Amino acid sequence: MKKVNVGLIGFGTIGSGVVKVLQERKSLLKDLTGVDIELKYVCDKDLSSDRGVRVGRRLLITDVDKILKDPDIDIVVELIGGIHPAKEIILSALKKGKDVVTANKALLAREGDIIFDSAGKFKREVRFEASVGGGIPIIKALREGLVSNKISEIYGIINGTCNYILSRMSDERCDYKVALKAAQKMGVAEADPKLDVSGADSAHKLILLAGLSFGVFAKPEQVYCEGILDIEPRDIAYAKEMGYAIKLLAITKRSRGEIELRVHPTLVPDWHLLADVKGVYNAIYVKGDLVGETLFYGEGAGKFPTASAVVSDIVDLAGCHARGSGHPVMDSCFPPSGTSRRNDIVLKIKKIGDIKTKYYIRFSALDKPGVLAKISGILGKNDISIANVTQKEERVAGAAPVVVMTHEATESKMRNALRLIDRLPAIKRKSVAIRIESLLGGPAK
């Protein structure tokens, strides 16, 4: 039987999950694949902490070079996270002819062009199933399962921390800070939650999803990104009254040679499956021209869901190694920087100002005659057409919340209108604007 040697770097939460699975499921995986996957090294700076998994002493090392320089190592699993030295380790592994498995979305989103270029150059593979959606096999679905589709839209709930906080704010009508504290207590938010709640983590993952779907590998600064810090329980409640849930969505769409890349809180109709994705769960809604609407749902993080994804990558690569061949689809996964491998069309990234969506807007207006006329006048002058207006009975610091739902409007015009409206003497606080996605399915064909 063919044997494939694995060197794992980063013996933290996910690393220990992967070690446990590779050890305990060794014979199961051998039965299923006909390949003997041998974990040869487990490398970490800290070898003394208890990870709840038994590892033979001879496997444990602190020197990463031992893995990189060992010609018997076929697959390097990078689970240390962060940019450095993860990047250098991956580039060195590829150069030495080893395939790489990683869960490092931040690195791939920032330096993916260099990494995938290098993989192509050395004819090696970089697999990253665990980088998006935890255990959900969404990367495999896009790469292989939907290979013949032209993808038109992806809407993802791909940050469990944000979804947990928003779910909790919705269920308990508590504010962001209370929900964040609860999330931290539950271990679903970091002590410093910035990367998650700012939307940056979702943006990193979105870059990978869009790259697979459209062959365009964007940089983090090209993704428009708004986090969940400004969401108030009031907005969640008003949205609910009108039949919507507020979710942090990562959105990419393709139309007329351009792609949209944006992460922001979004009103989602409550009849849509995405509205029902609660707590730390993730879901990725994908629309392809052949397959139509699909949705992939599961735990977006956590030790074992993530280990499940990492091991599926190891198994795929192990099979390729044992047989001396790569997987047919997109071996190096991404094309040289910027160009679209799906080269039927040249795509560029749409400016956020040009994007059109419907909007939920909440104004804090003094309850005086004529205010609504002024607001709607400014909206009208900016080509923003109103679908619905509700003045709430509630009074907040002397002002009445006025909720306006608009038809589709251009982002730049909306920003201009809000700037002018917020200058009106009758407007007491900065207005709140949240985009709406109708998600009105219909055939993709």
Add this chain to the structure above:
Amino acid sequence: MKKVNVGLIGFGTIGSGVVKVLQERKSLLKDLTGVDIELKYVCDKDLSSDRGVRVGRRLLITDVDKILKDPDIDIVVELIGGIHPAKEIILSALKKGKDVVTANKALLAREGDIIFDSAGKFKREVRFEASVGGGIPIIKALREGLVSNKISEIYGIINGTCNYILSRMSDERCDYKVALKAAQKMGVAEADPKLDVSGADSAHKLILLAGLSFGVFAKPEQVYCEGILDIEPRDIAYAKEMGYAIKLLAITKRSRGEIELRVHPTLVPDWHLLADVKGVYNAIYVKGDLVGETLFYGEGAGKFPTASAVVSDIVDLAGCHARGSGHPVMDSCFPPSGTSRRNDIVLKIKKIGDIKTKYYIRFSALDKPGVLAKISGILGKNDISIANVTQKEERVAGAAPVVVMTHEATESKMRNALRLIDRLPAIKRKSVAIRIESLLGGPAK
């Protein structure tokens, strides 16, 4: 560039979709895979009908032997459906060293043991992504994406016709016959809908899902099967009042060395994603010990969703051919008849009488004192504990519907109780019993 030749047999709805995709996406697939997939033959008895796709005359043939005997053909795509001659064609193709792609769930469910044995013998592959869930890449997810998981439960809405009929009955409170007519008019039910509405089609697909998950390849007669013909709008309405939707679920679970295999109408809590799967859509809920709860959703049938799945199989196999290797995971996919390839445990199929579920029961009882006491007495004697009883105000032919929700009860005892209750003089019609699945997630670990 490596070239792989495909011979397609069965130029019907799905066949013409596959031909269109292979022709129109030829260069896209070449770019993505580095393999030139050449459609060499399209075989059908009828070559005169217009399928809305242009095919070169030299490709069109009526003699299937031309494909089977051509040594240049690498992959045979069987899309004629039915048992004969599909079975003979597939066996002959394998014997001649060709890989096979099929969407034929009825054939695989009935004769899969012979077909997969033969594939193993000749070291060839039989791929069948399109046989379950249309374009949803559920076979790939179970085979590869979740490869390291021990699957514990699968609940599938895997027949679009039944889901459409039940959705329509629920939305419009119409009866089965009216909903069926509408489905036939919409083209989502056959003129003879028996295979779908009896649950037999779901049972065929369930055999494949259970086979991949548990390595146990059951026969159709081993799957307990109840269709949707007896569902009344009244039961859908009562269930809705209590917070449930009625769905035709295909269920397989594993516990203590046994697996359950059953297809029947089921009460699903309305907060669960499965309750929100409407119309012709399919969804497969999979619970694995590492990944936890996952759900895969999409169109379960139709020309292009199914073609998307068929083409993904062709692409996978084409890559293997071009590189002279098979995919690592379960090349012949199923083990020799009956034995579990996931051989950590020997599994047997649980008898339906031993299965435990909660129940919704509707009795048609004369509105007389003492009737409820008799019913509950019989239930009690059969160890069936009542969770809730509601006597409806409605009167149907002089009888009052009495709805009982039970705690978990053994199927054989429930049947015994119902037999005794239906003999009571106060019971005017055969009682209706529908199983309830609580789907109370929680961690799989």
